[in-house]
Amino acid sequence: MTEASGIREERRDTAALLGGDDPWDIVIIGGGITGAGILREAAREGYRALLVEQRDFAWGTSSRSSKMVHGGLRYLASGDYRLTRDAVQERERMMNEAPGLVDNLYYIMPHFNRQFPGPGLFGLLLRVYDFLAQRRTRRFFPGESVLRWVPGLRREGLRGGTRFSDAVTDDARLVLRILQEATNAGGRAVNYVRAETVTPPSDGGEGSVTVHDELADRGYELRARHIVHATGAWTDRLRSQLGGDQRIRPLRGSHLVFPFWKLPVSVSLSLIHPRDHRPMFVYPWEGVTVVGTTDLDHDQDLQKEAVLSRAEMEYLLEAVHDAFPDAHLGETDLISTWSGVRPVVSDSGGRKKKPSKEKREHVIWNDQGVISVAGGKLTTFRLIALEVLDHVRTDNGIRRELDEQVFSPASAMARPNALTAWQWQRLCGHYGSRVEEVLEAGPLMPIGHTDTLLAELVWSCRNERIGHLDDLLLRRTRLGLLLPEGGAPWLEVLREYCQTPLGWDDARWQQECTRYRELWRASYHLPPESGA
Numbered sequence: 001m002t003e004a005s006g007i008r009e010e011r012r013d014t015a016a017l018l019g020g021d022d023p024w025d026i027v028i029i030g031g032g033i034t035g036a037g038i039l040r041e042a043a044r045e046g047y048r049a050l051l052v053e054q055r056d057f058a059w060g061t062s063s064r065s066s067k068m069v070h071g072g073l074r075y076l077a078s079g080d081y082r083l084t085r086d087a088v089q090e091r092e093r094m095m096n097e098a099p100g101l102v103d104n105l106y107y108i109m110p111h112f113n114r115q116f117p118g119p120g121l122f123g124l125l126l127r128v129y130d131f132l133a134q135r136r137t138r139r140f141f142p143g144e145s146v147l148r149w150v151p152g153l154r155r156e157g158l159r160g161g162t163r164f165s166d167a168v169t170d171d172a173r174l175v176l177r178i179l180q181e182a183t184n185a186g187g188r189a190v191n192y193v194r195a196e197t198v199t200p201p202s203d204g205g206e207g208s209v210t211v212h213d214e215l216a217d218r219g220y221e222l223r224a225r226h227i228v229h230a231t232g233a234w235t236d237r238l239r240s241q242l243g244g245d246q247r248i249r250p251l252r253g254s255h256l257v258f259p260f261w262k263l264p265v266s267v268s269l270s271l272i273h274p275r276d277h278r279p280m281f282v283y284p285w286e287g288v289t290v291v292g293t294t295d296l297d298h299d300q301d302l303q304k305e306a307v308l309s310r311a312e313m314e315y316l317l318e319a320v321h322d323a324f325p326d327a328h329l330g331e332t333d334l335i336s337t338w339s340g341v342r343p344v345v346s347d348s349g350g351r352k353k354k355p356s357k358e359k360r361e362h363v364i365w366n367d368q369g370v371i372s373v374a375g376g377k378l379t380t381f382r383l384i385a386l387e388v389l390d391h392v393r394t395d396n397g398i399r400r401e402l403d404e405q406v407f408s409p410a411s412a413m414a415r416p417n418a419l420t421a422w423q424w425q426r427l428c429g430h431y432g433s434r435v436e437e438v439l440e441a442g443p444l445m446p447i448g449h450t451d452t453l454l455a456e457l458v459w460s461c462r463n464e465r466i467g468h469l470d471d472l473l474l475r476r477t478r479l480g481l482l483l484p485e486g487g488a489p490w491l492e493v494l495r496e497y498c499q500t501p502l503g504w505d506d507a508r509w510q511q512e513c514t515r516y517r518e519l520w521r522a523s524y525h526l527p528p529e530s531g532a
């Protein structure tokens with residue numbers, strides 16, 4: 001089989017899956033972390049399950065989060081002990097099972113004169129946080145020590161800082177890894193397939209979902225005993241077909257990405273924005289420094305990439321200037337930006353609360369037998385999936401042990417000499433049981449200053465249902481966020497390795513490069529000149 005025919009086979013496989021005669025046990029709509037988690041649990045429980053995603057896997061919010069796998073100090077502060085406990089336990093589980101994908105990240109909350117919360121109260125909160133994780137990470141440092149972790153931090157009024165720990169991930173790869181686990185267990189997932197209409201299951205019988213294969217421009221009707229709808233910020237669209245009320249308040253959050261050397265932080269710095277006292281973070285991620293995030297109503301078309309506004313950029317830069325007065329960072333220092341839309345389930349009816357006052361928990365609805373779920377966060381995807389399946393399981397489905405591992409162990413092979421211990425751990429975390437295939441796919445050469453190896457791109461082109469170049473550069477890898485100009489200077493090198501496995505001729509490659517450059521400039525770099 002030639003490499004290009006592998007891609008054609010993927011599309012044929014899509015047609016066969018969508019056009020098959022047998023009904024599915026469960027059709028899941030939405031390929032973000034929530035849908036991926038449900039597919040994985042459903043497949044493990046023995047359901048014949050299919051997931052459809054309208055664009056690319058993780059194209060929605062799940063590739064645009066702040067990438068923190070956190071227990072949620074915010075929940076604890078508002079007294080929600082159970083939610084925090086569950087999230088902390090899930091965080092610990094993921095760090096243990098998938099190091100290299102979900103890793104410990106230290107945080108420092110600096111304490112400035114007359115700023116809330118002070119070290120006493122904050123330390124008290126962290127006592128409970130550490131207790132839930134069964135490990136102690138909190139520690140108070142005097143001002144000079146804080147400056148060693150966060151050089152350049154404002155000295156004026158700095159009393160010290162409290163360190164604690166949470167975790168960080170690559171959110172899009174987390175989704176892809178869960179999808180990999182799901183397909184290993186027999187689940188199926190296709191991207192670029194949009195659900196158009198949903199007909200609820202008749203009493204004990206089948207329902208149906210009409211879908212459109214966006215790449216092949218072809219429609220299908222899928223029959224299913226259960227339909228689960230996990231479309232995040234898009235939830236109201238399909239629910240309204242079923243008479244569901246409008247509950248989603250899309251709230252945008254944006255991030256700025258700087259070269260690490262311009263803002264060298266070795267921990268995640270928790271900040272309080274000087275203007276409105278919202279919590280914010282400046283943190284290291286994949287060799288760059290990220291500043292985030294904002295929280296405001298998103299009135300743009302959800303079918304388009306979310307884009308940060310000039311006002312958001314200025315708001316984020318204001319916090320950077322306040323915390324790092326000598327860094328003098330501005331928009332010309334940015335490598336990239338990204339924005340995502342929180343699928344916040346609002347309970348405020350017509351009266352809008354301040355965005356920061358809206359709860360972030362998930363909600364599950366049953367509209368005429370179609371189960372919808374929205375809200376929540378990355379960390380608790382497994383618990384959300386189990387809860388959704390509890391709503392589905394009106395029949396003989398077998399509930400698996402709650403404690404079963406989420407991530408199957410990576411290969412038992414020893415680390416190749418060409419890789420450092422960290423590179424090897426990262427590869428094992430990202431690719432799990434398929435890591436050996438990745439090693440054999442191409443050169444183990446890092447691209448630019450990133451940890452991404454050329455071999456990963458080649459393997460991904462062959463195996464990860466890439467429809468467009470941005471799938472490869474923004475979600476399978478994060479080169480578009482990490483390299484200057486979205487990695488455009490690297491495109492010729494990538495062409496040598498990727499064009500053949502993608503099965504694209506020269507014209508298609510050029511077309512994809514043009515499309516990618518335009519998309520990156522419009523949505524992952526500076527904001528448009530006008531617009532709030």
Ligand SMILES: Cc1cc2nc3c(=O)[nH]c(=O)nc-3n(C[C@H](O)[C@H](O)[C@H](O)COP(=O)(O)OP(=O)(O)OC[C@H]3O[C@@H](n4cnc5c(N)ncnc54)[C@H](O)[C@@H]3O)c2cc1C
Binds near residue numbers: 251
């Ligand atoms: C700025 C920001 C920062 C955040 N930071 C964190 C964080 O640090 N940690 C954390 O845990 N959480 C964080 N979150 C929250 C977290 O990212 C989301 O809760 C989570 O990604 C939602 O996942 P989802 O699968 O429900 O939605 P999505 O990821 O949006 O997935 C829904 C998918 O459904 C698809 N879809 C829509 N309509 C259709 C259709 N008709 N047919 C087929 N597919 C369809 C969409 O294309 C989309 O890919 C953050 C969110 C934002 C916005």
